[in-house]
Amino acid sequence: MRNTYVSDRRYVHRLLSKTAVSEEVLIVTSYDYFLQKYDLALLLKRYKEIILIPHSDDDDYLLNHTVRPLLDKFEKIHLVTNPQYDKRNRVIYELVVRKNKSIRITTVYDFCERSLKKVYIPDNVSEINPNLLNIPSFGRRVRYPKKIIDITISIILFLFTFPLWILSYFRIKLQSPGPVFFYQERVGMDNKSFHCIKFRSMGLDAELNGASFSKKNDSRTFSYGSFMRQSRIDELPQLINIFKRDISLIGPRPERQVFTETFDEIIPYYNMRHNIKPGITGYAQVMYSYGAGVYDARHKLMYDLYYIKNWNLFLELKIILLTAVVIFGKKGR
Structure with a gap:
């Protein structure tokens, strides 16, 4: 420029x-x-x-x-x-x-x-995007290849990262008293709730003042917890959620109900992201910089709805590749 x-x-x-x-x-x-x-x-x-x-x-x-x-x-x-x-x-x-x-x-x-390569979400709730009048759920043509990818990659990831599970178990126990795993209710497909599983990266008093978005360099994390968040190790237990069929490998990020209810009221078409299973990673997560709040949720939705509306195998594999670049190269927009 x-x-x-x-x-x-x-x-x-x-x-x-x-x-x-x-x-x-x-x-x-x-x-x-x-x-x-x-x-x-x-x-x-x-x-x-x-x-x-x-x-x-x-x-x-x-x-x-x-x-x-x-x-x-x-x-x-x-x-x-x-x-x-x-x-x-x-x-x-x-x-x-x-x-x-x-x-x-x-x-x-x-x-x-x-x-x-994203969908326009009107800034004004009264404005209608004619391209978003009807976005269906994934049919068999999409669900079957996604299921094969989910199971295959999840098994490979679990076997490949199992030593990290053992290491994380002992590091968390040493640095922060309490349970190793963190269970949090999230909103899934068709607005049904499920318990998202992660390695606990914050102290037990992290939400004494109520629910809030996590952020970069969050002061509520302990030392190894901060490392897990930067390297995405804390996300590994979500593989269990895939095996339980709560989520997919690729999809919109699952959010908490306290946030989705607010977003659904003020962001047009927000509820459409629940037409499919959420994912450990997704198009919005690799294309949009880390952020929280209504402004960022609106922009992430542009990518999530593009993914739902324009799904193909190439896009699925592209997101997997970009996720690897983000994790191993510590990059991202």
Whole structure:
């Protein structure tokens, strides 16, 4: 990314790519919402400039002082539209046609899925994404290969990591009195509860003040507990949950009911993630940086619903590979 420019009116965020390509994309929506740094880095490899136009009360000034000058520079315009802003979309289209420029129009719903490999989740609860009107549960065509992958990899992982189970048992006992395993009620497929099993990484008084999201460098963890969380060793007992058919290897992260009830009220389509079994790892976990709260839950949902809607064997294997990169390379977005 070579340059970042914000107009005097602070309406437009402008990004310039390093490579000279022929097309410019206009994002007609709030620029700080569905586009993350990873998305922008990806798009800047394909477009020479990106103009991100947030909602404003002065569209005439905005469009005439930002869109019109671009038409003298570029022959091809890619307009990504949000149907909520029909008036703005029409003005941009008319400006382009008047200049005899080429224009390609894509809705933000299709753009997210095709270009960013995630599903657009509206920021406004009253807005409807037509691409999400019906997402079914996995049928036999998906369940059977997933079951084979789950059982095969889980057995291999259990045998390969069994020495870590023994080591973790004694380290936890030495560093923190109490049970080795931690059982926590989570929400699974069809909103049915199950007990998620993990190695205990925190003290017994970790939630004296009530339920809260865990975070990086959590002060509630003991020494080996912190190491387990960084290396994902604490997740190993969830293999037992796979054998019990509570969860799958790949799927949305299982959350606690106290959080899912809140998310379901304020995040559109959130309940759709419960159409399938949750997973030890998942598309959202390898594509989105660690975070907690409503904002992060909304963005993770974009990846979870893409996974459900567009499942294929290649995507399943890709997530497994990316999970290995995250664990062994200690990487991740």
